Amino acid sequence: MTEPDIKARLLDAARMHVPFDGWTEAAFQAAMADTGVAEGVARAVCPRGAVDLALAYHEEGDQVMLERLSATDPGDMRFRDRIAAAVRFRLEAVEDKELVRRGMTLFALPTHAADGARAVWGTCDRIxxxxxxxxxxxxxxxxxxxxxxxYSATLLYWLGDDSPDHQATWDFLDRRIDDVMSFEKFKAQVRDNKLLSGLMAGPLKVLDNIRAPQHPGSRPDMPGRWTGQI
Structure with missing residues (x-):
């Protein structure tokens, strides 16, 4: 079996244990016992044990979201509605909320907080x-x-939402996106205002030198790049 196959087997086996044990060593040991995967092989595939399985679980949800997005015809949907749909698809990819709750507990720990933040950022980048x-x-x-x-605020709301079809969550999501769109409109007004744009010319000039990562000509080992001089 390939490495992804082994990790997928361990993840599938761990699902039934995580609601009781969390994404812990106990759940990882149980997954190894259930699948018969030798510990040496399991440790090679998942050096951090259950942490790697939790990240694989998050990645799995992202892939389900992307598949649903690619199969959806946007039609005349507004762009803000496409974003809302993507977030909704991501949450609806979860079959058991308890797995997510346990994941949030894991990634709230200082030792794993960076992993959790990176996973959320990766989801939003994919969207x-x-x-x-x-x-x-x-x-x-x-x-x-x-x-x-x-996404993070909506996820927290969704975890405690028991409304029919999670309608309260989707209403909450719409309000958050409306807030963001209002802020974007304000930013555009600032740029169009001669007085304010003049006052902000210096800071905006500095920000204009920032470039996204993996742009042609940039170093692939760096998170982003800087052009120009301060």
Whole structure:
């Protein structure tokens, strides 16, 4: 079996144990016992044990979301509605909320907080990329940072939502996106205002030098790049 196959087997076996044990060593040991995967092989595939399985579980949800997005005809949907649909698809990819709750507990720990933040950022990056975002400046970062905030807040609300078909969550999501769109409108007004744009010319000039990662000509080992001089 390939490495992805082994990890998928361990993840499938761990699902039934995580609601009781969390994404812990106990759940990882149980997954190894259930699948018969030798510990040496399991450790080679998942060096951090259950942490790697939790990240694989998050990645699995992202892939389900992307498949649903690619099969959806946007038609005349407004762009903000496409974003809302993507976030909704991502949450609806979860079959058991308890797996997510346990994941949030894991990634709330200081030792794993960076992993959790990276996973959320990756989800939002996939959403923007799937929706055709081509920004190559500071907007590449602000779009993903803003959506990360919206996604995280909506996720927390969704976990405690017991309304029919999670309608309260989707209403909450719409309000958060409306807030973001209002802020974007304000930013545009600032740029169009001669007085304010003049006052902000210096800071905006600095921000204009920021470029997105993996742009042609940039170093692939760096998270982004800087052009020009301060």
């Amino acid at each position: 923007w990329t799937a929706l055709g975002d081509s920004s190559d400046d500071v907007n590449w970062y602000t779009k993903r940072a803003t959506l990360s905030g919206v």
